[in-house]
Amino acid sequence: MYNFDFDICAIIISLIVMGCMFVIKDRDRDENKMFFWIVINGLICAVLDIIFSLAVNNKGCIPLPLLYTCNNLYLLIHNFVPYQYYIYANMISGAFYKTDKKKYNLLLIPYFVNFVLLITNRFHNLVFSFDSNYGYHREILMICIYGVTLFYLIFFLVHMIIYFKSIRLKMVIMLSLFIWSGIISVIVQYFYPHLLIELFVQAVVYMSVMISLDDEASHKVSEYDVYSRNTFKRDVKLLIDSDNKFSVIMLKLTNIEGYMSVLGIDQINESLFNIATWLKTVDRQARVYSLNVGVFAIVLTGQENNKAEYVSYVLNTRFREAWKVNDIDIEYNAIVYEVHVPDNLNRVEELLLLGYSETGNGSRVTFVSGKGLEELKRRLKIEQAVRRALISNNFKVYYQPIWDRAHNKIKSAEALLRLYDPEIGAINPEEFIRTAEKNGAIIGIGEFVFEDVCRFLSERDLKSLGIDYIEVNLSPVQCMQRDLTDKFTDIMRKYNIDVNMLNLEITETAAVENTEVMKRTISKLREIGFATSIDDFGTGFASMSSVFNIDFKLLKIDREILWRAEENEEAMIMLKNTIEMGKRMGRKIVQEGVETKAQKELMESLECDYCQGFYFSRPIPEDEFVEYVKKYNGIN
Structure with a gap:
């Protein structure tokens, strides 16, 4: 007598698993669809096993031909599950998307051999048979059924070993549990044929695997019903780690904040x-992700570049038209990136960087692909170099002398940061400063420069060389720090530096764009004795009046104004008026970019207070700077 109580339990557990998969888990993911079918197959096998048990336990209640059919179906379905598990392992490791599907078709050949044997078994009874008393007998070719199962399990185990690092540990444990529990239950059932525990054990493993799967809520952004940024990072990393070639189409809406401020967040x-x-x-097989507000990504698996080109074309075409919401036309400006991984970019971080890129040219749709992505790769490399520099002290502070017209001596200098990265080489300051301001590293860099200048001042008696102060650039990001003055005070106290030996520079653009914030910051700095100057003055003439509302000691005129003045009469008038206006308002004037004797003489004729530029010296290391000042100022 066969005991099918375990099969009944298997059916109950399978139904629970299917219900949870349908309601809670993410049904759209390929691997979850495959797992769902595995559970369905287990459920069908349990039902067929009960029919088989009832027929054998109650001889004659089911006609023998129907019993053969039921057992054939059971073996066909049950023999197919190991193949499904192998495909499932390929999906969760990412290998499925890079493998030619013909390989999976070829792997079905052993199964189809069994399929033919089972379909024809009624005529040859070489796989199994029933006697007149409904006794079940395994025949000589039953070894083919077990052999094919073993064949797929070996493939499964080898794949798990090869892609061990690509599969989450808890999933490795769950899938391994399926193998070993299956082997143990088959052995038990072989010695105790009346205990039909195999399908029950499998159903318990299905429950364990289902529990280990992420819930749909952890994958999706509920507002848009697409996958989340974290899911994008995980999925793309999996594809990259398993050496897939695939494409990512990134969509960034550049003017969404303006619409949000007017229409509100609900309508947007x-x-x-x-x-x-x-x-x-656009592509039913692709996965869509929301990376940030107004930034979407479409991941296209496979190596079909023409599919990526088609999707890019569709996006370019659609976003030239308005999107309607509540009878309002919204004309989004969009950047569409077409990225082939790993040919264009090969890291998750590089792909995420696209969402922060400012590549858009102001037109309705900007399309970027191929060589247009090289700049973004460069930015990421610089970002990594900045991080390395902060850890490894690769930053160096150089000093550019500033000439004092009244004394004809070098009376001050500007501290300028330089970076030489072991991997990239020398990096232009404009590049790494811009990158550092965007990723927040500028705060650490600013503190490094300030402290290094204080160290230099404490180790060298620059006063005796005629140096009155050193200028240190202050980033707009630093000015947003509430504890900036406390940090600077602590550093100066550490090196016993007089605040009069330091002058802080802020760019004109920063001062204009953040006037109230700058006023408060500069007011606090001046309270503890800091002198301040405005750098790159003249780059924002329309807001010049707002600049003079801030109490700056020095105005540093941008070099471009001087260079244009030599060639353009109107620019010369502008230069003269800028210097005169600054002087009338009680500010000292520094002209940047003085590179020739003629430019120096022009500044002297305009009574500019200070000059800075290559005519005097390039930025140089501190030892060279000390020697240069000694020589220029005539100090032995």
Whole structure:
């Protein structure tokens, strides 16, 4: 007598697993679809096992031909599950998307051999048979059924070993549990044929695997019903780690903040939901992700570049038209990036960087691909170099002398940061400063420069050389720090530096764009004795009046104004008026970019207070700077 109580339990557990998969888990992911079918197959096998048990336990209640059919179906379905598990392992490791599907078709050949044997078994009874008393007998070719199962399990185990690092540990444990529990249950059932525990044990493993799967909420951005940024990072990393070639189409809406301030977040979210829904229809097999507000990504697996080109074309065409929400036309400016991984970019960080790029040219749609992505790769490399420099002290502070017209001596200098990275080489300051301001590293860099200048002042008696102060650039980001004055005070106290030996520079653009913030910051700095100057003066003439509302000691005129003045009469008038206006308002004037004797003489004729530029010296290391000042100022 066969005891099918375990099969009944297997059916109950399988139904629970299927219900959870349908309601809670992410049904759209390929691997979850495959797992769902594995559970269905287990459920069908349990039902067929009960029919088989009832027929054998109650001889004659089911006709023998129908019993043969039921057992054939059971073996066909049950023999197919190991193959499904192998495909499932390929999906969760990412290998499925890079493998030619013909390989998986070829792997079905052993199964189809069994398929033919089972379909024809009624005529030859070489796989199994029933006697007149409904006794079940395994025949000589039953070894083919077990052999094919073993064949797929070996493939499964080898794949798990090869892609061990690509599969999450908890999933490795769960899938390994399926193998070993299956082997143990088969052995038990072989010695105790009346205990039908194999399908029950499998159902318990299905439950364990299902629990280990992420819930749909952890994968999705609920507002748009697409995958999240974290899921994008995980999925793309998996594809990269398993050496896939695939494409990512990134969409960034550059003017979304303006619309959000006018229409409100609810209407914009409704609009973004409509966009996300539409993106999912562009390619039904692709996955759509929301990386930030107004930034979407479409991942196209496989090596078909023409598919990526088609999707890019569709996006370029659609976003030239308005999106309607509540009878309002929203004309988004969009950047569409077409990236082939790993040919264009090969790291998750590089792909995420696209969402922060400012590549857009102001037109309705900007398309970027191929060589246009090289700049972004460069930015990421510089970002990494900045991080390395902060850890490894690769930053060096150089000093550019500033000439005092009244005394005809070098009376001050500007501290300028230089970076030589072992991997990239020398990096232009404009590049790494811009990158550092965007990723927040500028705060650490600013503190490093300030402290290094204080150290230099404490170790060298620059006063005896005629140096009155050193200028230190202050980043706009630093000016947002509430504890900036406390940090600077602590550093000066550490090196016993007089605040009069330091002058802080702020760019004109920063001062204009953040006038109130700058006023408060500069007021606090001046309270503890700091002198301040405005750098690159003249780059924002329309806001000049707002600059003079801030109490700056020095105005440093941008070098471009001087260079244009030599060639253009109107620019010369502007230069003269700028110097005269600054002087009338009680500010000292510094002219940057003085590179020739003629430029120096022009500044002397205009009574400019200070000059800085290559005519005097390039930025040089501190030892060279000391020697240069001694020589220029005539100090032995």
